[in-house]
Amino acid sequence: MISDITIKMARCKGCGICVAFCPKQVLALDELSKVQVVNGEACIACGQCELRCPDYAIFVDKKVSQ
Amino acid sequence: MNKARLMQGNEAVAEGAIYAGVRFFAGYPITPSTEIAETMAKLLPQVGGKFVQMEDEIASMGAILGASLAGQKVLDATSGPGFSLKQELIGYAACAEIPAVLVDVQRVGPSTGQPTSPSQGDVMQARWGTHGDHPVIALAPWTVREAFDATVMAVNYAERFRTPVILLMDEIVGHLRERVVLPEPGELPVYARRQPKCTRSEGYQPYTPEEDLVPNVADFGEGYRIHVTGLIHDETGFPSGSPSVTEKSIRRLHEKISRAEDEIIHYDEFFLEDADYAVVTFGGVSRTAYEAVQNARRQGIKVGMVRLMTIWPFADKMIARLAKQVQGILVPELNYGQLVGEIERAAAGQCPVKLLAKYNTEIFTPTEIETAIKNLCAGGRI
Amino acid sequence: MERSFEKYFRQNRLPHLWCPGCGNGIAMKAIVMAIEKKGLSQDNTVIVSGIGCSSRASGYMDFDTLHTAHGRAIPFATGIKLARPELNVIVITGDGDCTAIGGNLFIHAARRNVDLTVVLFNNSIYGMTGGQASPMTPYGKKATTAPYGAIDRPFDVCQLAIASGATYVARSTAFHVQHLTEMIAGGFDNQGFSFIEAVVQCPTAYGRKNKLPEPADMMKWMRDQAIMKPAWDKLPAEKREEKFPIGLFYSAQYEDYTTAYDEVIQRAGGDQK
Ligand SMILES: Cc1ncc(C[n+]2csc(CCOP(=O)(O)OP(=O)(O)O)c2C)c(N)n1
Ligand code: SF4
Ligand code: SF4
Ligand code: SF4
Ligand SMILES: [Mg+2]
Numbered sequence: 001m002i003s004d005i006t007i008k009m010a011r012c013k014g015c016g017i018c019v020a021f022c023p024k025q026v027l028a029l030d031e032l033s034k035v036q037v038v039n040g041e042a043c044i045a046c047g048q049c050e051l052r053c054p055d056y057a058i059f060v061d062k063k064v065s066q
Numbered sequence: 067m068n069k070a071r072l073m074q075g076n077e078a079v080a081e082g083a084i085y086a087g088v089r090f091f092a093g094y095p096i097t098p099s100t101e102i103a104e105t106m107a108k109l110l111p112q113v114g115g116k117f118v119q120m121e122d123e124i125a126s127m128g129a130i131l132g133a134s135l136a137g138q139k140v141l142d143a144t145s146g147p148g149f150s151l152k153q154e155l156i157g158y159a160a161c162a163e164i165p166a167v168l169v170d171v172q173r174v175g176p177s178t179g180q181p182t183s184p185s186q187g188d189v190m191q192a193r194w195g196t197h198g199d200h201p202v203i204a205l206a207p208w209t210v211r212e213a214f215d216a217t218v219m220a221v222n223y224a225e226r227f228r229t230p231v232i233l234l235m236d237e238i239v240g241h242l243r244e245r246v247v248l249p250e251p252g253e254l255p256v257y258a259r260r261q262p263k264c265t266r267s268e269g270y271q272p273y274t275p276e277e278d279l280v281p282n283v284a285d286f287g288e289g290y291r292i293h294v295t296g297l298i299h300d301e302t303g304f305p306s307g308s309p310s311v312t313e314k315s316i317r318r319l320h321e322k323i324s325r326a327e328d329e330i331i332h333y334d335e336f337f338l339e340d341a342d343y344a345v346v347t348f349g350g351v352s353r354t355a356y357e358a359v360q361n362a363r364r365q366g367i368k369v370g371m372v373r374l375m376t377i378w379p380f381a382d383k384m385i386a387r388l389a390k391q392v393q394g395i396l397v398p399e400l401n402y403g404q405l406v407g408e409i410e411r412a413a414a415g416q417c418p419v420k421l422l423a424k425y426n427t428e429i430f431t432p433t434e435i436e437t438a439i440k441n442l443c444a445g446g447r448i
Numbered sequence: 449m450e451r452s453f454e455k456y457f458r459q460n461r462l463p464h465l466w467c468p469g470c471g472n473g474i475a476m477k478a479i480v481m482a483i484e485k486k487g488l489s490q491d492n493t494v495i496v497s498g499i500g501c502s503s504r505a506s507g508y509m510d511f512d513t514l515h516t517a518h519g520r521a522i523p524f525a526t527g528i529k530l531a532r533p534e535l536n537v538i539v540i541t542g543d544g545d546c547t548a549i550g551g552n553l554f555i556h557a558a559r560r561n562v563d564l565t566v567v568l569f570n571n572s573i574y575g576m577t578g579g580q581a582s583p584m585t586p587y588g589k590k591a592t593t594a595p596y597g598a599i600d601r602p603f604d605v606c607q608l609a610i611a612s613g614a615t616y617v618a619r620s621t622a623f624h625v626q627h628l629t630e631m632i633a634g635g636f637d638n639q640g641f642s643f644i645e646a647v648v649q650c651p652t653a654y655g656r657k658n659k660l661p662e663p664a665d666m667m668k669w670m671r672d673q674a675i676m677k678p679a680w681d682k683l684p685a686e687k688r689e690e691k692f693p694i695g696l697f698y699s700a701q702y703e704d705y706t707t708a709y710d711e712v713i714q715r716a717g718g719d720q721k
Contacts, residue, residue: 011462015469015651020664051625052667054473055463061449090531092523111716116530116709121556125523128516128553132496132527135514136535140527158517286512286528287535289491293507295515304461304507 003045004061005037011057018049018058027058070247075213075239076143079169080105081248082217083141086256088167089115090138092129094122094148097181098237099171102143123148127155131164135294137259137285139221143169146179149188149195156230157196158296160319163273163283165224165259167217169233171240174427183427184237186349189404192232193378199316201323203330204232204378206349210244215254216375222257223330227322228280234377236400238350238429259285266290273315274301279322323379332375333384337363341370343442344392346385346409348374351398351430358435369439377405382412389413394442398422398435420448456480456490458510466501469663471622471648475569476505478625478646479538482632493536496525498550500542501576501650502569519550522557525564526705533706536636539566543584544574547603551583558612558641563704565635565642568605571650579653590657605645610698615640617698621647623670624694634696640704647674647694 005026014033024042027035027049035058037043045062073081079102083091091110093103107117115138120126123144130140144152149170159166172188174180188195192204203223207216213235220231260282264270272283272292281301284290297305298312306312323330337359338344347355352373359371372388374381385408389395394417397406406421413419422438424430438448457480466472483493493511497503499518506513516524521539529537546554546568557564573591574580581591581598584605588597609617616638620628628646635642649655649666660666675683677695713719 013463013468015663017469017664017667020662020668052474052623054466054470054622054663056451056454056457056473056477057463059449059451090527092527108716111709111713111718114713114718116713118526118530120523120526121552124520125526125553125556128520128523129527129530132514132524132529133531134527135524136494136528136531138531154517155520286494286514287492287532291490291510291512293513293515295507296517297515 001040001043002063003043004063005040005043006059007035008057009034011055013055015054017052017054021048021052023048068248068250070245072243073210073246074101075210075235075242076101077105078210078213078246079217080109082214083221084109084113086139086218086221088139088141088221090130090133090140091142092118092120092126093142094120094126096145096148098173098240099143099145099169102169123151124155127152130166131155131159134164134166135286139225141167145171145173146175149191153195157198157200159230160200161296162294163228163281165228167220167224167231167233169235171235171237173237180427184350184429185400186236186351187401188234189377192234201320202232202378203229203323204234205375206234206377207239208349208352208373210242211246213239214248218254225257225259228283236349262290271301272303273299275318279318279325327379330376330379331381333381334373336371338370340368341392342368343394343439344388345369345371345396345439347398348377351400354430354432355398355435357432358439361432361436362439367439367443380408385409385412386414389416393417395419396422396438396442398430400424422448453477453480453484456483456510457508461508464508465504467652469651471571472502472505472569474622474625475646475648476508478628479567479632481629482636485633486636488536488636492534493538494528495538495540496521497540498545500545502542503540503545505540519545519553522550522553526557526562529562529564530706537564539564541566541568543568543570543572544582547583547605555612558609558614560705561613561615561640561702563639563706567632567644567646569648570645571648571654573650573654575650575653579657606697609643614643615700615702616642618696619645619694621670621674621694622649623667631696638699640702
């Protein structure tokens with residue numbers, strides 16, 4: 001994983017915007033319609049999800065290489 | 067000492083506003099109030115204040131409320147149709163507790179009515195013009211000098227109680243010219259804007275009331291980062307849907323005024339000591355009534371007079387006392403009958419209350435009122 | 449890592465009350481990012497809004513905030529600016545708030561060139577009251593009060609702002625978040641009346657009625673239909689149909705109202721006091 005994906009669950013309303021705009025299908029909505037990371041390895045830390053989340057519920061940081 | 071000046075009622079309002087510290091005026095021209103705007107346009111920049119002619123009365127009202135929240139003392143003047151347009155934001159000022167003074171120089175209505183003719187037809191609109199339950203303060207001067215003093219008082223009350231105050235002028239006083247000596251600075255009290263007593267970090271809440279039930283809402287730009295809304299709100303200033311908060315805040319809005327009634331209610335009494343009858347008047351009509359009462363007195367009629375300066379809150383207690391003393395009350399009004407209802411209510415059947423109504427654009431003659439006084443004493447029709 | 453823009457929100461008021469996928473949250477973030485970018489002080493910036501879903505934004509933002517009456521935000525803001533010219537005054541309004549009930553107030557503030565930054569959250573509908581047509585509902589689109597499709601011609605509010613005298617006029621969308629942020633930030637730089645139309649999605653009251661119930665689809669529509677101004681200018685008329693331009697449409701230097709009024713005070717001798 002090259003990224004840290006932080007989700008503020010209490011803020012997520014399950015609108016699916018982040019899922020739709022993720023170029024690598026990293027995200028999905030769970031049974032309770034909250035966002036979840038389903039394929040973290042594929043994340044390229046492009047920030048598209050964070051950029052358009054209307055609820056400031058998802059944040060992506062590039063991992064600093066060890 | 068200030069020299070005597072020949073001055074119009076409307077000009078005196080503008081002078082009074084400057085004296086009271088008003089530094090912002092937004093308005094829209096309308097007869098018979100326009101001279102107030104014109105005088106403010108001239109005077110305000112001379113003292114570093116600002117005047118804006120807005121696009122309508124709604125905009126004017128919005129602009130003064132914005133300026134008030136930013137710390138200025140504010141005034142706006144209008145007449146009938148404009149007063150109607152302002153009602154929405156008068157309610158906003160009542161709910162959000164924003165100090166503001168609005169002058170209504172009454173003219174004959176409804177609608178465009180008789181634009182240049184005197185009337186007292188906005189008594190009830192001043193009280194109930196906007197929707198919902200809210201208190202209001204309304205003052206009605208009867209001389210040019212009192213137009214000045216009442217304006218100072220109106221600004222003081224607006225600041226002191228953080229509420230809209232209506233200066234209920236009429237065309238008679240607005241356009242009357244009299245020789246007046248204006249007070250020196252310091253002669254009349256001027257109430258300064260209320261200030262927060264603690265800081266943001268000390269847990270400041272903008273709508274927590276003081277002992278007098280009035281909150282010290284911080285001005286914008288002072289670092290308090292407050293929220294102001296026309297929704298019913300709690301002490302934090304944020305909206306609340308709670309029944310108890312709603313009840314509490316509406317009650318407090320009323321009680322902050324009703325508790326201070328003795329401070330706010332002003333009236334003059336003339337020849338009441340031995341009076342068997344009384345005339346109760348306000349505004350420009352009081353001038354004619356005074357003459358009529360004097361004439362009647364000269365003919366041996368024991369009639370007195372009360373001139374109300376404060377229209378709202380209404381002087382219930384005084385009227386109740388009066389109704390106990392006299393055998394009849396005459397209420398001459400330049401309308402179809404408005405204040406008479408309040409007087410009747412307060413008199414509570416202790417004596418007859420009779421209306422002398424006039425709504426044909428003309429003012430009363432002293433003889434008309436004198437005749438009505440005689441009819442009242444004779445127990446006949448007015 | 450906590451994002452620095454979070455400090456501009458009243459954390460105890462979040463999550464906000466907007467529907468899932470509502471574009472208002474994105475536009476509000478663009479505003480605070482522009483504020484951060486330009487370094488506007490939190491204590492010297494006032495946010496003024498009208499009434500509508502969009503106008504709820506003021507309650508979430510940690511500044512002095514004023515939630516006025518429907519359509520009336522701009523005159524309140526004018527009063528604040530004239531009373532305290534050193535304050536940055538930002539107005540948040542909706543398409544109905546700004547162009548219907550507040551239309552006259554809007555054009556006159558533009559005409560005076562009052563130094564305000566007005567951000568209109570355009571969702572093409574009356575969101576708050578449940579989906580009635582607004583003066584910006586596109587021709588033929590459905591609303592609860594236009595069940596057979598709107599027959600009123602909509603405003604191009606940017607053209608309206610330019611014609612009224614605004615000195616900075618731009619448009620962007622919730623899809624183009626960074627561009628929207630830039631457009632707003634540009635408005636802060638302009639000393640005068642700045643107007644930014646932010647096209648936002650209302651999946652609930654507009655999308656569902658107009659075959660775009662998914663917020664992401666509404667944003668893809670923005671992506672596909674919005675054309676940057678330079679490209680738009682070269683686009684032949686027949687290719688413009690259904691598309692709309694975004695970007696900076698107009699900017700001009702003109703004395704703002706408070707500066708002009710300072711001269712009035714000087715002429716009247718009031719600057720000596
Ligand atoms: C004087 C007045 N009329 C009507 C309303 C009801 N009302 C509240 S919001 C609104 C429309 C809001 O639409 P818009 O400005 O587009 O904001 P949105 O909710 O779409 O963000 C209306 C008609 C009101 N609050 N006040
Ligand atoms: S965009 Fe935000 S609110 Fe919507 S599903 Fe993703 S994280 Fe949740
Ligand atoms: S950062 Fe990009 S790749 Fe990673 S989850 Fe977000 S949208 Fe997908
Ligand atoms: S109704 Fe529309 S504008 Fe209002 S919160 Fe919901 S999605 Fe947003
Ligand atoms: Mg809308």
